[in-house]
Amino acid sequence: MYVYLNNAATTKTDGRVLFKMSKYYSELFENPMTSNYSPLAKNVEEEMENSRENVAKLLNVKRDEIYFTSGGTESDNWAIKGIALSNWDKKGEIISTPIEHMAVLKTLETVKKWGFDIKFLPVDKYGMVDPEDLKKLITKKTLLISVMHANNEIGTIEPIEEIGKIAKENGVIFHTDSVQSFCHIDIDVNKMNIDLLSISAHKFYGPKGVGSLYIRKGIDISPFMDGGHQENELRSGTHNSPGIIGLGEAVKIATNEMEEEKKSVLFMKKMIEDRVKNIEGININGHPEKRLPNNLSLTIDRVNAETMLTYLAVNGIIVSAGSACSAKEKSASHVLKTIGLPDELAHNTIRISLGKFNLVKEIEYFNEVFEYGVKKFREMAPK
Ligand SMILES: Cc1ncc(COP(=O)(O)O)c(C=O)c1O
Incomplete structure (x- = not known):
């Protein structure tokens, strides 16, 4: 997939x-x-x-x-x-x-x-x-x-x-x-x-x-x-x-379909949020309410974003680390640093951004792959 x-x-x-x-x-x-x-x-x-x-x-x-x-x-x-x-x-x-x-x-x-x-x-x-x-x-x-x-x-x-x-x-x-x-x-x-x-x-x-x-x-x-x-x-x-x-x-x-898209991405984002809430050590960045409907920025304790991105990509899932526009930039994101994330946590942050072509079954697949990955990487990470 x-x-x-x-x-x-x-x-x-x-x-x-x-x-x-x-x-x-x-x-x-x-x-x-x-x-x-x-x-x-x-x-x-x-x-x-x-x-x-x-x-x-x-x-x-x-x-x-x-x-x-x-x-x-x-x-x-x-x-x-x-x-x-x-x-x-x-x-x-x-x-x-x-x-x-x-x-x-x-x-x-x-x-x-x-x-x-x-x-x-x-x-x-x-x-x-x-x-x-x-x-x-x-x-x-x-x-x-x-x-x-x-x-x-x-x-x-x-x-x-x-x-x-x-x-x-x-x-x-x-x-x-x-x-x-x-x-x-x-x-x-x-x-x-x-x-x-x-x-x-x-x-x-x-x-x-x-x-x-x-x-x-x-x-x-x-x-x-x-x-x-x-x-x-x-x-x-x-x-x-x-x-x-x-x-x-x-x-x-978009003028005709924006509301429909908003509903759909919010629904799918909630599917991810609900799953993520059950995994300890994951923080959602950005304002809890005043935020774009399709954006989910996650900081995952003890899991490096590059490792997670590679693993997800091998499984066919494309997300980004920090800002995709500066993905080639290896230093921690200026946004994450400014909101107070220490370098290490900024490097453990991924950005999921949904769109109108996403399907519920894709999110179900993402949730399975993501949760398994977090568990495995943490088992391997030094305590
Ligand atoms: C907030 C913001 N401003 C400007 C840009 C640059 O836009 P463009 O890719 O059309 O040059 C981007 C692209 O990611 C963006 O997210």
């Missing part, structure tokens, strides 16, 4: 998305930016605009506030570097958290070299930000707040609405990395006072290498790539039209 439980790293592209995309690689291949008079190119353009509309609708924003990018990493880079570039002369401060994805943390390192001050909010043992700390950290020099919506490793959902309110009251731009949450849990950009929001299609059964940045109208953001006139002169480069159309289709599907 092949059981894929690493959906936070990437998801299988939905067949309906693939079907929709395929003709934009074949007969409808034209580039609408340069084939002005071609009816085929017109069709491509219309479909890309439909995609924009689908994203906008789900976020409760206007269509012309959606910009297509190459994915979450580019959207995060653009949000932060774009605001920094627009404030080049006066510089200023950016507030973020130490548990952001590397696409944000590494970008902040660059922007720091450009002369901007970076401040980090503390997080509690669940990885949760306290909005009161934000109030204390904001100054007249604060330009931008960047706090992720949901954490990719431990699933904790941050108090985005409260953060957005504080940002608005203080006239500070608010960016959120919504790569793990968009199309999985509800987001209302207006209600949450979000100014910039990053998404990535491959996290919700869309294609890889395509994403979007929502930019609230009126926000002064510079392009961070120079080139042609695409995306209202703000994001150059020939459109990845099949990818963009695939993203739109994935959003349309």
